[in-house]
Amino acid sequence: MASALPSPPPLAPRVLVVDDEPGLRQVLDITFRRQGYDVVQAPGVRPALEAIRQAPQPFPLILTDLLMPDGSGIEVLAAAKARSQATEVLLMTAHSTVEAAIEAMRGGAYDFVTKPFSPAEIAALSAKALEKSSIISENRRLRAQLERLEPSAHELLGAGAAMQAIGELIDKIAPTRTTVLITGESGTGKERIARAIHERSDRSKRPFLVVNCGALPEALMESELFGHEKGSFTGAGTRALGLFREADGGTVLLDEVGELPAALQVKLLRVLQERKVRPVGAAAELPVDVRVLAATNRDVEAEVRAGRFRQDLYYRLNVIRIEVPPLRERPGDVLRLAERFLQRFAAELGKEVRGLAADARRALDAHPFPGNVRELENMMERAVALASGPAIGLGDLPASVAGLSASPSPLLTELPPAGCALDEVLGEVERRLILQALERTGGVRKAAAKLLGVTFRSLRYRLAKHALSTEDTDEDDDAEATGRESSLPGGPGDDFGHRRPPLPGK
Ligand SMILES: Nc1ncnc2c1ncn2[C@@H]1O[C@H](COP(=O)(O)OP(=O)(O)OP(=O)(O)O)[C@@H](O)[C@H]1O
Numbered sequence: 001m002a003s004a005l006p007s008p009p010p011l012a013p014r015v016l017v018v019d020d021e022p023g024l025r026q027v028l029d030i031t032f033r034r035q036g037y038d039v040v041q042a043p044g045v046r047p048a049l050e051a052i053r054q055a056p057q058p059f060p061l062i063l064t065d066l067l068m069p070d071g072s073g074i075e076v077l078a079a080a081k082a083r084s085q086a087t088e089v090l091l092m093t094a095h096s097t098v099e100a101a102i103e104a105m106r107g108g109a110y111d112f113v114t115k116p117f118s119p120a121e122i123a124a125l126s127a128k129a130l131e132k133s134s135i136i137s138e139n140r141r142l143r144a145q146l147e148r149l150e151p152s153a154h155e156l157l158g159a160g161a162a163m164q165a166i167g168e169l170i171d172k173i174a175p176t177r178t179t180v181l182i183t184g185e186s187g188t189g190k191e192r193i194a195r196a197i198h199e200r201s202d203r204s205k206r207p208f209l210v211v212n213c214g215a216l217p218e219a220l221m222e223s224e225l226f227g228h229e230k231g232s233f234t235g236a237g238t239r240a241l242g243l244f245r246e247a248d249g250g251t252v253l254l255d256e257v258g259e260l261p262a263a264l265q266v267k268l269l270r271v272l273q274e275r276k277v278r279p280v281g282a283a284a285e286l287p288v289d290v291r292v293l294a295a296t297n298r299d300v301e302a303e304v305r306a307g308r309f310r311q312d313l314y315y316r317l318n319v320i321r322i323e324v325p326p327l328r329e330r331p332g333d334v335l336r337l338a339e340r341f342l343q344r345f346a347a348e349l350g351k352e353v354r355g356l357a358a359d360a361r362r363a364l365d366a367h368p369f370p371g372n373v374r375e376l377e378n379m380m381e382r383a384v385a386l387a388s389g390p391a392i393g394l395g396d397l398p399a400s401v402a403g404l405s406a407s408p409s410p411l412l413t414e415l416p417p418a419g420c421a422l423d424e425v426l427g428e429v430e431r432r433l434i435l436q437a438l439e440r441t442g443g444v445r446k447a448a449a450k451l452l453g454v455t456f457r458s459l460r461y462r463l464a465k466h467a468l469s470t471e472d473t474d475e476d477d478d479a480e481a482t483g484r485e486s487s488l489p490g491g492p493g494d495d496f497g498h499r500r501p502p503l504p505g506k
Contacts, residue, residue: 013130014038014055018048018064018076019092024115028063031119032126045071049079053388058084058350060133061126066093066101066112074104081108082352082390088129092117160332162325166193173320174200179272181257181317182295184324187374190295191255193322198251203291206250209243214259221264226271228280244277244288251291257317258298258309265310272316292317327369327376334364337373341380342392353387359394360402367401370440400439431466434459 015037017028022043029039040059042048045068052059062080064073073091080087091112093101101112110129113122173180174197182190191210198208216224227242243252254260260268271277272292276285294317303309327334338356346353356364360383369375383396394402433452441447449459 013060014040014057015126016040016042016048016051016055016059016062016064018042018045018062018068018073020044020065020068020070024065024092027119028122031123035123035127037126044068045073045075048076052076052079052083058087060086061088061090061130063090063092063122063126066091066097066104074100074107077104077107077109084350084352086133086350088133090122090125090129160330162330163333166322166324167196169320169322170196170200173197175202177291178319179291179317180293180320180322181300182293182322182324183300184297185326185372186297187372188324188326189373190297190324191253193324194251194253194293194295197293198291201251201291203250207247208251208253209247210253210255211243212255213264214256218261218263221261222267223280225264226267226277226279227282229282240279242277242279244271244290245286247290249289251293254292254294256296256298257294258296258300258303262308262310265313269310269313269316272313327372334367334369334376335361337376338364338380341377342384345381345384349384351384351387352390353384353392354390355392357391357393360392360397363394363397363401400435427466430462434462434466 015032017025019025025041032039042051064076066073077089088110091101091104091109184190225243227240277288278285304311304314383392386396437448437451449456
């Protein structure tokens with residue numbers, strides 16, 4: 001049997017020491033290492049800036065000389081604080097520069113020490129600075145946790161009229177027991193709306209349970225929803241309550257209700273009418289008190305017309321209808337949501353990213369968001385992780401978003417009086433169509449090639465020509481390995497946000 005591995009020792013705090021005097025760096029290195037710190041040395045401002053930029057985690061403590069041949073410690077201070085407010089900076093100065101050091105304190109330095117100083121003095125000051133840094137980091141972590149768990153669980157963000165109207169409707173219907181059908185494209189926020197209805201109702205202290213109606217085979221789905229008696233089928237070793245009874249007093253969301261098999265549609269209708277469930281293998285029906293919400297991204301009316309969804313069940317579910325518009329039809333919401341996600345991920349990842357640069361705002365505004373809010377949320381997480389400055393720029397967004405709005409050449413269908421550069425114009429058309437195809441296929445190039453009516457090899461060549469992507473996705477690898485073409489997603493929003501469009505080749 002494998003024995004348990006000893007847990008790794010806690011990571012030593014990393015200290016960056018910046019000074020052009022090798023002797024002083026050496027003394028500090030020894031002093032800090034004796035205290036159990038990990039030390040990184042930088043002989044000047046430039047290498048210090050590089051170290052700050054490249055460190056996998058921000059340094060909790062930096063000691064920097066104020067005046068160095070290649071610049072000032074103030075630059076080090078500014079870069080450190082831009083990367084993380086949790087970094088504490090101690091300035092080391094000669095007597096003649098005390099004034100400047102005091103000035104630096106206003107820029108956020110923790111303290112300053114005048115040279116020469118004793119190792120004991122510097123060790124005591126550093127310990128205090130590190131304590132402050134760890135308190136700030138801990139506060140930030142807790143704040144991020146709170147933001148993630150509390151208001152966001154049911155808060156509905158969106159400044160536009162559509163989301164305002166939905167918010168008002170939720171307030172009106174939340175206290176009732178009415179069934180609600182929530183429709184909209186994938187990723188528009190249907191589950192979030194259902195959660196908001198539950199949270200604003202007097203059932204909020206009871207469970208809110210979600211079941212994906214298309215996820216299980218029919219037999220298992222029945223037991224998942226209504227429970228089963230012990231031994232009622234092979235594998236039913238114990239009795240199970242089922243979702244409806246587990247949620248007693250609360251709310252059940254039937255997600256993807258359009259995919260519920262026909263036999264279960266009849267049983268669900270009975271539950272809604274009689275407010276009773278019959279567990280698989282049970283002789284009697286049992287009463288349940290559950291509010292039912294249903295969501296789907298299918299066109300339910302079309303499903304009813306095609307005979308795939310029972311009309312009587314449709315009427316039962318559709319008592320109140322909430323149609324969630326796609327993000328591209330919610331002007332104003334994109335930037336507001338983007339900023340909110342950005343704040344959340346910056347707090348979670350401990351990065352000092354504070355806003356969106358003008359070019360990134362334009363690109364986001366122009367993007368159609370086939371994956372809706374989910375796509376935007378994932379995009380912001382990636383952008384915050386990549387960002388190296390205080391604002392998200394165009395380069396931090398996926399190529400497919402950045403490329404469309406950053407295009408230098410206009411699209412022409414008529415020859416301008418002054419003529420045009422035909423190759424450039426045609427190249428731009430090609431680039432845009434390729435980006436859109438990749439967007440639609442979630443970055444799967446085999447599928448994109450098919451959409452564009454070209455071979456995979458030809459698409460690869462064109463991608464290289466436009467410096468768009470050089471890496472295969474897993475799906476491309478699979479497709480190449482088995483010789484099959486990847487299947488295209490079923491709709492524009494399919495699977496969005498779970499896969500990433502390729503990064504621009506640099
Ligand atoms: N108004 C909003 N404010 C903040 N976050 C939102 C909002 N709408 C959606 N989101 C976030 O977007 C993501 C997708 O939302 P949700 O799962 O509710 O969409 P959905 O329409 O139910 O998707 P699907 O049809 O694929 O199940 C979630 O992470 C959710 O928290």
